[in-house]
Amino acid sequence: MGETPFNEKAVTDLTEDEAQEELASLSHVLAEANQAYHVKDAPAISDAEYDALKRRNAEIETRFPALKREDSPTEQVGAAPAEGFSKVRHSVRMLSLSNAFEDSDIADFDASVRRYLGLAGDAPLSYTSEPKIDGLSLALRYENGALVQAATRGDGAEGENVTANARTIDDIPQTLTGAPDILEVRGEVYMSHADFEALNLRQVDRVGKVFANPRNAAAGSLRQLDAEITRSRPLRFFAYSWGELSYPLAETQFGAIERLAGLGFQTNPLTHLCDGPDDMLAHYARIEAQRATLGYDIDGVVYKVNDLGLQGRLGFRSTTPRWAIAHKFPAELAWTRLEAIDIQVGRTGALSPVARLTPVTVGGVVVSNATLHNEDYILGRDSQGNLIREGKDIRVGDWVQVYRAGDVIPKVADVDLSKRPEDAQPYVFPTVCPECGSEAIREEGDAIRRCTGGLICPAQAVEKLKHFVSRGAFDIEGLGAKQIEMFHGDEVLSIREPADIFTLEARDGETLARLKNRDGWGEKSATNLFAAIQTRRHIALERMIFALGIRHVGEAAARDLALHFGSWEALTRAVDTARPAVLAQRAADDAERAERASAAKDARRARIKETRDAAIADRDVPEAAMDSWAELTGIDGIGSVLVLSLSDALANAQERASIDRLVAHLDIQPPERPATEGSPVAGKTVVFTGSLERMTRAEAKARAESLGAKVSGSVSKKTDIVVAGPGAGSKEQKARDLGLTVLDEDGWLELIGA
Structure with a gap:
């Protein structure tokens, strides 16, 4: 499974290192889960577990925005389209929903929503509430009233063309009367319980094989290459949303759903209009009470802001709308035996304990592995030394409770001491790497013990290469985790660093002959691999940055860096120039830690600042280095910890040489930017400071970025516009001292034509 460094601590207590480790593992495991669910129609984990993983990831990203990765659950929608269907590019992206699990999440x-819109707590605000159907998302495009295309969600941007199959579903109208000229209807393909049972009886008689559940049956039926097979399956369709429109269906969500029903679509009769959180929760309870008798599967309730004008203002995050949320049904618990504790070594050297369990079924999913987080968790305490599980440690042979909701793999939540074997021994966490024998150290304040072997550790090397070819990075078709392990261990076809991938075909002129004779390989598969590698020589800058696997540099940060600098050369020039400032900042960090340990509470803040300033001044940092440091850390979403890590990686002679060898094989392309033709602020760097009165800070930032502006958190010589509201303070003064353009909120809105 790769790296699984999970931490039992609350997100608010995580260090940045711990958060980085957890996010890295979340991206890997959930990418595999997406592939299994959306492409293979064979889920590897349950919906409840998947949802919980996304929730944990989102909480970490909220606390550590600089660490956000685009391949995390908050940055991925579905999975890449499967082979066999032509591809369809969605004119409006098909996004997923953020999730809620507790009643308090709905109030939040x-x-x-109110905070973003600047609405008072007692201002009227209604929501629609509807069951969340457990099926397969489908988009239906109608032009002049005729169905012309049907497409699955795929990865949200591109799906599969299943038009012929969709035409066989009775619930999907072939023609519409009185519809907009362009109308894309979105909804869920599903199968009722009764139809599912009847289908499985027929399957047993015909092929002796049955479907696992109605969702799998529906997804597999819709994605048949032979539309006649789809026609023979009892598929249904609920409409609940829309994409591209030539004109609006209504002014409200509820009105638009009624309009879809009037056009002939099946809409869910349990859709209800709610006046606020209390009403939403009451409707959730009503739906949950009917869940067993509905005749089809649901896994929660979806709430949406009813006013479509407000939906437009709220807009979207990278993969989820701000105006909707899915309130999921609870997860489950089970008890089983802990058979062994294994240690896995990740790409950053983290030693992660994993529980091997006697397989147990939890809510229809067989669980055989669970995270044990770290050595403190096994001992029954958190990283601060506080007791957890009432201080009960975890030992091989224990009867343990498994909870399928909190982490990437299920976690061991409790221990039944009454069933502990008499010969069970306390677990001793290793202090050497089980893969390379190097010392494994735990730095002060870090919950994770790490192998110090670096590139000599085969586990780290392999995991770095797996990351390099992962979905959010180079994503080379035919070169996944299993193939990386094979190539890495091969003396002849060896891949030891990323550059080796791009020399594979030409190496010794005999690579094809050697490869096609191996098990699982033939001339065609080898040729396809070489073609896929050749295609990836042309790579987007943000993918290149992320693929390097630099600690703390997730996909979101990689894209932020790419958008800001535009080229690999500009980025490395800025990082190299900032190196003296990086070293000064690290010295200041060390001095601050020492001062914090000794300073009296009432004098701590002032003394710490003096200590930091002195540590930086002692190094006599060139002005150019400080400017580059300010530019890097001023990028919205990029923090000092990330810049320190990025600088260390590029300053390491061995690692930099490896990167340079890779770059020599690549055509690194600038990032795609939003279409901003005619925008007066496209390409400009904008800083918002002080209070905004006509829109919230979040809305202002989103609006600026949609117009192609770069939003920064600090003022520098490279800032173009400072929007200063009441209480702007030092940022406004610095902008005026530098002679920058300073606008009030009205001036900003006039500039952008809002």
């Missing part, structure tokens, strides 16, 4: 959702 309402508060966040």
Whole structure:
């Protein structure tokens, strides 16, 4: 499974290193889960577990925005389209929904909507509430009333063309009367319980094989290459949303659903209009009570802001709308035996304990592995030394409770001491790497013990290469985790660093002959691999940055860096120039830690600042280095920890040489930017400071970025516009001292034509 460094601590207590480790593992495991669910129609984990993983990831990203990765659950929608169907590019992306699990999450959702819109707590605000159907998302495009295309969600941007299959579903109208000229209807393909049972009886008689559940049956039926097979399957369709429109269906969500029903679509009769969180929760309870008798599967309730004008203002995050949320049904618990504790070594050297369990079925999913987080968790305490599980440690042979909701793999939540074997021994966490024998150290304040072997550790090397070819990175078709392990261990076809991938075909002139004779390989598969590698010589800058696997540099940060600098050369020039400032900042960090340990509480803040300033001044940092440091850390979403890590990686002679060898094989392309033709702020760097009165800071930032502007958190010589509201303070003064353009909120809105 790769690296699984999970931490039992609350997200608010995580260090950045711990957060980085957990996010890295979340991206890997959930990418595999997406592939299994959306492409293979054979889920590897349950919906409840998947949802919980996304929730944990989102919480970490909220606390550590600089660490956000585009391949995390908050940055991925579905999975890449499967082979066999032509591809369809969605004119409006098909996004997933953020999730809620507790009643308090719904109040938080309402508060966040109000906060973004600047609405008072008692201002009227209604929501629609509807069952969340457990099926397969489908988009139906109608032009002049005729169905012309049907496509699955795929990865949200591109799906599979299943038009012929969709035409066989009775619930999907072939023609519409009175519809907009362009109408894309979105909804869920599903199968009722009764139809599913009847289908499985027929399957047993015909092929002796049955479907696992209605969702798998529906997805597999819709994605048949032979439309006649789809026609023979009892598929249904609920409409609940829309994509591209030539004109609006209504002014409200509820009105638009009624309009879809009037056009002939099946809409869910349990859709309800709610006045606020209390009403939303009451409707959730009503739907949950009917869940067993509905005749089809649901896994929660979806709430949406009813006013479509407000939906437009709220807009979208990278993969989820701000105006909707899915309130999921609870997860489950089970008890089983802990058979062994294994240690896995990740790409950053983290030693992660994993529980091997006697397989147990939890809510229809067989669980055989669970995270044990770290050595403190096994001992029954958190990283601060506080007791967890009432201080009960975990030992091989224990009877343990498994909870399928909190982490990437299920976690061991409790221990039944009454069933502990008499000969069970306390677990001793290793202090050497089980893969290379190097010392494994745990730095002060870090919950994770790490192998110090670096590139000599085969586990780290392999995991780095797996990351390099992962979905959010180079994503080379035919070169996945299993193939990386094979090539890495091969003396002849060896891949030891990323550059080796791009020399594979030409190496010794005999690579094809050697490869095609191996098990699982033939001339065609080898040729396809070489073609896929050749295609990836042309790579987007943000993918290149992320693929390097630099600690703390997730996909979101990689894209932020790519958008800001535009080229690999500009980025490395800025990082190299900033190196003296990086070393000064590290010295200041060390001095600050020492001062914090000794300073009296009442004098701590002032003394710490003096200590930091002195540590930086002692190094006599060139002005150009400080400017580059300010530019890097001023990028919205990029923090000092990330810049320190990025600088260390590029300053390491061995690692830099490896990167340079890779770059020599690549055509690194600038990032795609939003279409901003005619925008007066496209390409400009904007800083918002002080209070905004006509829109919230979040809305202002989103609006600026949609117009192609770069939003920064600090003012520098490279800032173009400072939007200063009341209480702007030092940022406004610095902008005026530098002679920058300073606008009030009205001036900003006039500039962008809002």
